[in-house]
Amino acid sequence: MSRGVKIILFLIFFVVFFEAGLFASYTIVTQQAPNPADLIEMQINGVTSLLNLGPKIATQKDITILNENEVVDALKTKTGIDGINLQSLKATTYQDTSADTITVNLTAMGYKDSQTGGTTGNASSGPIVIKSNETYSITATAVGTPKNKGVQIDVNSIVITATRVLYNS
Numbered sequence: 109m110s111r112g113v114k115i116i117l118f119l120i121f122f123v124v125f126f127e128a129g130l131f132a133s134y135t136i137v138t139q140q141a142p143n144p145a146d147l148i149e150m151q152i153n154g155v156t157s158l159l160n161l162g163p164k165i166a167t168q169k170d171i172t173i174l175n176e177n178e179v180v181d182a183l184k185t186k187t188g189i190d191g192i193n194l195q196s197l198k199a200t201t202y203q204d205t206s207a208d209t210i211t212v213n214l215t216a217m218g219y220k221d222s223q224t225g226g227t228t229g230n231a232s233s234g235p236i237v238i239k240s241n242e243t244y245s246i247t248a249t250a251v252g253t254p255k256n257k258g259v260q261i262d263v264n265s266i267v268i269t270a271t272r273v274l275y276n277s
Contacts, residue, residue: 168200171212172258179214179250182263187271189218189244199261205254212259214248214266217274243275 130151134142173179180192196217203210219241247270252259 166202168202168213169205171199171201171205171252171254173197173199174255174258174260175263178263179261179266180216182266183214183216183218183246183248183268186248186266186268187218187244187246189220189246189271192216192218192246199252199259201252201259205259207254209251209253210259212250212252212261214246214250214261216246216248218244218246220244241275242273245272245274246270 130147131142131144134147176194176197180194180197183192184190193216196215198215200213200215201210221241246268248266248268250261250263250267251265252261254260
């Protein structure tokens, strides 16, 4: 036999014995009959992940908000909190920023002053208790228009997806 045929036969026998060992070990470990289609699919997925042949996962891009003050005012109005930390306002997107409009994910930290008082009408009827501020994490989505140096957010399109209390004493 030629050398090429020997190499091909060796590879075929190697694959056959490898698969037989895989099926036997699966049966021993799980104490169930193996499903050949699932085992072969698992191997193919493993090899493609090693070779990075699978679909590419989109990565999010940080983008600059051009109308920050309007976005902060809209977030305050929609959430009912007293203030938003402008430095914590972030905008990200998974979409291509060369499109006409894109969906933008907004995150920010906000606060709410907590104070309770004992006033009834014009008379004071008890102590005023001032607590520390409540801190919130706000997540929202909006539609934006990409510009040269960032994105212009349409404040009417802002939808609050989550408001979480981070600190409340």
